[in-house]
Amino acid sequence: MTLKQLEAFYWAASAANFLVAAERLHVSQSTLSKRIAELEAHLREPLFDRSGHRAVLTDAGEQLLPLARRMLGLADEMRSLAAGGAGLRGHCRFGVGELAALTWLPDLVALTRSRHPELVLEPQVDLGQALERRLESGELDFAVVAGYSSRGAIASEAIAQVRFSWAAAPALVGAQRAVSARLLQDTALVTMPPAAGPARMLEHWLAVNNLEAGRRLTCNNLAAIASLVAAGVGIGLFPNGWLRRMEERGAVVELRSRPALPTLEYTFQWRRDDSRPLLARMREAVAATVDFSKPSPLW
Known part of the structure; x- marks a missing residue:
C-alpha cells in the first residue's frame, strides 16, 4: 500500500462525499476512486459499501480509519523531521468571517508564508453557520467562527473577544x-x-x-x-x-445602550477526529495574529 492510497481512503471516509475528498487532495474523483480500489485490492477487503445512494464504510473500513489517521500523522512528523523544521507543506483550506478578512487575515497569511513557505493557503470567507457546515463536511481544515459550535464532531477553542x-x-x-x-x-x-x-x-x-x-x-x-x-x-x-x-x-x-452589547467570543474550530500537526501550527499562527480591534482599511 502507499501513503497516497491511505490519504485517499482517509479523506473519502472523513469528507461528506468522494467529490469533496477529491477536491481536498486536488485530484480528480476518478483518481481518488482508483487509489481506494488499489488499497482494497491490496487488503483484499472492501472498505466502502457502494450498494446504496451514498458509499459508507464497511466494518473493515471502520477498523482501518483510525490506523490510517495515525499513519498519515506519523508521515507528517517524519516529513517535518527530515525537513529540519523547515515548515509545513501541502494545502490548507480554512474559513473566516468577513470581519476577520478585513482585519487580521492579511497578517495571518504573511506570518504563515514566512514560517511555512511551502504551505499553500486557501482562505474561504463566509458566514459562521456556513463555515461550520463546511468544516464538518471536510471541505475545510479549520475555521475561526463567532461562538462555540453545537455540532458534536467539531471542537472549539476560544481565540479572541470582540466588543x-x-x-x-x-x-x-x-x-x-x-x-x-x-x-x-x-x-x-x-x-x-x-x-x-x-x-x-x-x-x-x-x-x-x-x-x-x-x-x-x-x-x-x-x-x-x-x-x-x-x-x-x-x-x-x-x-x-x-x-x-x-x-x-x-x-x-x-x-450608548444600557445594558451594553455583550462581548462576542470567537473560537478556533476543527474536527475532533483530525489530529494532524497542521492544525496545531495554524492554531499558533492564528493566536499570534488575531486582532479584531484593527480598523478596517475600507473605513
Missing part, C-alpha cells in the same frame, strides 16, 4: 446619543444576515431586554453596512476598532 457598539449618522439622531425602544421602532436597523455571529448576538440582546426592531435592512457586507449607516439609512453595530475610525472621519457617532 461591539452602536452607531448612527450624526444627522439621523441629532442630539440623541442613546439606543431606546422608540429609536429601534422608528429607525431602520442595518445588520448582517441571521447566520452571522454579530447578528445572533444582537438578537439575543434584543430578546433579553424585551426590545424589538421596527424595520430591518439586512446586508452580507460589512463595508456596505458601514456606508448605509453613514448615509443615515439606519443604525447599526460595529466592532470598536471600526467605530473609532468612522468617528474620526465624522461619518458616525457612537450611541
